[in-house]
Each structure stands twice: as structure tokens, then as C-alpha cells.
Amino acid sequence: MAALLILGGLLLILSGLVWLVMRAFATSLLWGWTSLLPPLALLYVLQHWRSARQAVGLSALGLIPLIVGLTLLASQDSQRLEAILSLQWLKTEAQSPADLAIELRGELHGQPFTPQQGELIGGVLSLREGGDFFARREIVIRLVEPVDGVVRLDVLPDDVGPLPEVEVSWLLPEQDLPEARRLARGYTLHLNLTPLPPNKLAGDFHLVLPAKFKTTLSGKVELFSDGLRYHEGKVDRHVDSADTLAFIIKDYLQRRFVSRRVQLNELPPFTLPANSIELQIEAMIGGQLQKLPVLLNKSEADGWIVQGDRFAALPDITDTPAPDLSQAPNSTAEEQSRERVRRPLDRRLRFSLEALLRNPSRYQNLAMRVSTVRGSNAEGRFQGVDQDGRIVIRQRLSGQGAASYNLIPEEVSRIELLEP
Structure with missing residues (x-):
């Protein structure tokens, strides 16, 4: 009704x-x-005026339904009205970034699927369409184990045993939360991806789900293999990601201690986006464990930098001593430590409310149990964090019904992740 009044006016x-x-x-x-x-x-x-008054009167008459329609729209859907008045509808649809060549043909849930983002990190492949908090359409494939280097995988509907889990989700215009479906088998998947320097995987992608899912995709994809982004051949320091901060801290330590033998341990928890982050880090430097405080600041000009970083660049050749057998155990220990860092852990082991708020996408659609300070409990699948910072838990009821719980983090006394 509101749209008709606005159009008529x-x-x-x-x-x-x-x-x-x-x-x-x-x-x-x-x-x-x-x-x-x-x-x-x-x-x-x-x-x-005598000649123009009738035309002016007709235009003035159009103001009445226009104002009434805008008033109705403001009371029913204020966000939509804001989008109309801000002329967002004139902006062209965001296309795939120039640094990701994704050429997929097919559909997801019966709709054309044109992802703008893609990554394969920690054994999880994701293709995402839309830049909002909830993707308009998304495919997530959780591989059986992490991969390093070339990825070749073929799955047929009749295959048995441990198989990758495929999840598709979509957000309809009239919905606030996306719908998701998971498959453990019964689908066709073909991956043939090769590393593309500096941090990409590129190759063939082919996915066919059972007919009821209306999802068939085939073509070429490019995926980021970590959270780094590059600009003109250099790491973009403006990107808010854990990998960006780890790169900057490692580069800082190498120049500070004039040594390329720096192995940075996992960073402590922090929250992004932010303008300043203070961390207590641990790193193996020259075979010795060091614990150091670092303060990172972000500026529009330089991006993320370590405060007090005035150290010169490393020379072209450093840390090339003659082989020393006494250092072999230390090297082996460093390699084992590196492998432990790369090996994915059960997400339940380090799960906490802070970890959930820091990286909600990592726990999307996983089963959780939440208790509040008032003694109430909620159990269901995590749907994300809304614009007001509330934790959204969706619980399926008997039949086709579902209930959503919006929980303020300050009221949560206990939260448990029920699956890895």
C-alpha cells in the first residue's frame, strides 16, 4: 500500500x-x-500564474499520497525508507573484486549465484555473495582435514566414509535470518585447485546437490588461502584480520632482533575492528622463547603499525650460519611447533564468549547452549550477532516452527559449544 501511494504521488x-x-x-x-x-x-x-496554476495544482495534489506513503513506510519499515532516501538503490551491485577471478555458472536454491568473496582457510572453503553481515547466498564446504598446497578432491553421491560437509544458506528479502541446509553425503563435488602466489588457490569447482536443493554450480574459482590481502605486490596493512596483525608483528620482530628465525605463536584474543590493540605475544626468536608486549595502532595513511617501530629493514642475507648439528633438535622442535600451530583444534577446546564475539562467523550455525544470569536457558544453532550486539540463537520446535533468542552478552553467565 505504501509503495502504491508513493508511486501514485x-x-x-x-x-x-x-x-x-x-x-x-x-x-x-x-x-x-x-x-x-x-x-x-x-x-x-x-x-x-493563470496559465500555470492548473499544472501546479496537479503537482501539489501528488504531494498528498507521496507524504502519506512515506509516513506509512516509515512506520512499517524504517530501514527501507532510509535506503530509499539515501539513494542506495541507484548504486550498482558490487561485483567480484578485481583480485578474485570467480567464474561460476549455475544456481543456489534456484537463484543465480555470483559470489564476490571466496577463501579456503583451515580446511573450510567458502563462497559468499553479498557484503552484509549475513550473506545473501553462501556455500561452505568443510573438508575432512586441512590442506596445504594442491587440492584435488572428487566425491560422488554413493561414496561412503568420512566426507566433506556441505552447507548452503540463503537470505530471502522478507527474512531477518538466513536459512541453511547441511549435507554429509549424497552430492557430487569436484575440486582441482593449485596454489597461486602469493596467497591464492585457483582452479576448477563443480558441485551438484540433490534436486530438492536446486543447487548446481560449475566453473573456475579463485580463493584466498589466508587473511592477508595484497596491494601492488605488498601486504595491505589496512586490512583488519588476525593474519595481517601476525604478519606485521613478525616483520617487526625480525627487524628488531635482526634475525629471520622468528616463529610467532598464536596471538592472544583481541577484537576487530579497532584503532589500537595491545597484545602480550610469544615467539621463538633464534631458538629462544621470548614474551614481549606490543602495541599496534592503525592510521588511515599507514594502516597497522607497531608503536615505536623505527628498526631498519633486514639485509638481503641474514641468518646463514654453517650447519650446526647441535641446533638440529631446536630446528626439529620449531618444525613440530609450527605443525601444531597449523593443525586445527577442536573449536570446543578454546571456545568462550569472547572468542564468539571476536569471530562469530567461525561458529555460524553450530549448536550451542546458553545460560543467563536470570536462570533461563536457550539451546539451538548460533545465527550470528545482530546490529545491536545481541547473540542470536535459533531453536527448531516441533513441526515446522522455530524460535529465536536474542541475548545480550552481559547477561550470559555460561555458554557451551556442543559440536566441534
């Missing part, structure tokens, strides 16, 4: 303006051309 206003121009041309050719410019059309109205 605009049509009446436009009709009045066209009628006004016609009256101006009927008066004289000069007035006709002059009235095509809105400021000068007002001059014609003042000079020839």
Missing part, C-alpha cells in the same frame, strides 16, 4: 511538471525552453 507530480512545460511552450518558444530548467520554471509560474 510521484506520477501525479511528474504529470504536473510535464503539463507545466507544455503550457510554457504554448505561451512562447522561449518560455518553453526556459521552463525545462526547474529554477527558471518557477519564474514562469510567477509571471504566468
Whole structure:
């Protein structure tokens, strides 16, 4: 109803303006051309009111349904009204970034699927369409184990044993939360990805789900293999990601201690986005464990930097001593430590409320149990964090029903992750 009132009002206003121009041309050719410019059309109205008053009255009449329609829309859907008034509908749809060449043909849930983002990190492949908090459409494939290097995988509907888990989700215009479906088997999947320096995987992607899911995709994809982003061949320090901060801290330690033998341990928890982050880090430097405080600041010009970093770049050749057998155990220990860092852990082991708020996408659609300080409990699947910072838990009821719980983090006394 609101849309019809707004459209009707605009049509009446436009009709009045066209009628006004016609009256101006009927008066004289000069007035006709002059009235095509809105400021000068007002001059014609003042000079020839008797001729222009009917056209002006029609345009004024159109203001009534326009104002009523906008008022109704504001009461029903204020966000939609804000989007209309801000002219967001004039902006072109975001296309795939120039640094990701994704050429997929097919559909997801019966709709064309054109992802703008793709990554394969920690054994989880994701293709995402839309830049909002909840993706408009998304495919997530959780591999059986992490991969390093070339990825070749073929799955057929009749295959048994440990198989990757496929999850598809979509967000309809009238929905606040996306719908998701998971499959453990019964699908067709083909991956043939090869590393593409500095941090990408590129190759063939082919996925066919059972007919009821209306999802068939085939083509070429490019995926990021970590959280780093590059600009003109260098790491973009403006990107908010854990990998960006780890890269900056490692580079800082290498230059500070004039050694390339720096192995940074996992960073402590922190929250992004932010303008300043203080961390207590641990790193193996020259075979010795060091614990150091670092303060990172972000500026528009330089991006993320370590405060007090005035150390010069490393020379071209450093840390090339002759082989020393006594250092072999230390090297082996460093390699084992590196492997432990790369090996994915059960997400339940380090799960906490802080970890959930810091990286909610990592726990999307996983089963959780939440207890509040008031003694109430909620159990269901995690749907994300809304714009007000509330934790959204969705619980399926009997039949086709579902219930959503929006929980303020300050009221949560205990939260448990029920699956890895």
C-alpha cells in the first residue's frame, strides 16, 4: 500500500511538471525552453500564474499520497525508507573484486549465484555473495582435514566414509535470518585447485546437490588461502584480520632482533575492528622463547603499525650460519611447533564468549547452549550477532516452527559449544 501511494504521488507530480512545460511552450518558444530548467520554471509560474496554476495544482495534489506513503513506510519499515532516501538503490551491485577471478555458472536454491568473496582457510572453503553481515547466498564446504598446497578432491553421491560437509544458506528479502541446509553425503563435488602466489588457490569447482536443493554450480574459482590481502605486490596493512596483525608483528620482530628465525605463536584474543590493540605475544626468536608486549595502532595513511617501530629493514642475507648439528633438535622442535600451530583444534577446546564475539562467523550455525544470569536457558544453532550486539540463537520446535533468542552478552553467565 505504501509503495502504491508513493508511486501514485510521484506520477501525479511528474504529470504536473510535464503539463507545466507544455503550457510554457504554448505561451512562447522561449518560455518553453526556459521552463525545462526547474529554477527558471518557477519564474514562469510567477509571471504566468493563470496559465500555470492548473499544472501546479496537479503537482501539489501528488504531494498528498507521496507524504502519506512515506509516513506509512516509515512506520512499517524504517530501514527501507532510509535506503530509499539515501539513494542506495541507484548504486550498482558490487561485483567480484578485481583480485578474485570467480567464474561460476549455475544456481543456489534456484537463484543465480555470483559470489564476490571466496577463501579456503583451515580446511573450510567458502563462497559468499553479498557484503552484509549475513550473506545473501553462501556455500561452505568443510573438508575432512586441512590442506596445504594442491587440492584435488572428487566425491560422488554413493561414496561412503568420512566426507566433506556441505552447507548452503540463503537470505530471502522478507527474512531477518538466513536459512541453511547441511549435507554429509549424497552430492557430487569436484575440486582441482593449485596454489597461486602469493596467497591464492585457483582452479576448477563443480558441485551438484540433490534436486530438492536446486543447487548446481560449475566453473573456475579463485580463493584466498589466508587473511592477508595484497596491494601492488605488498601486504595491505589496512586490512583488519588476525593474519595481517601476525604478519606485521613478525616483520617487526625480525627487524628488531635482526634475525629471520622468528616463529610467532598464536596471538592472544583481541577484537576487530579497532584503532589500537595491545597484545602480550610469544615467539621463538633464534631458538629462544621470548614474551614481549606490543602495541599496534592503525592510521588511515599507514594502516597497522607497531608503536615505536623505527628498526631498519633486514639485509638481503641474514641468518646463514654453517650447519650446526647441535641446533638440529631446536630446528626439529620449531618444525613440530609450527605443525601444531597449523593443525586445527577442536573449536570446543578454546571456545568462550569472547572468542564468539571476536569471530562469530567461525561458529555460524553450530549448536550451542546458553545460560543467563536470570536462570533461563536457550539451546539451538548460533545465527550470528545482530546490529545491536545481541547473540542470536535459533531453536527448531516441533513441526515446522522455530524460535529465536536474542541475548545480550552481559547477561550470559555460561555458554557451551556442543559440536566441534
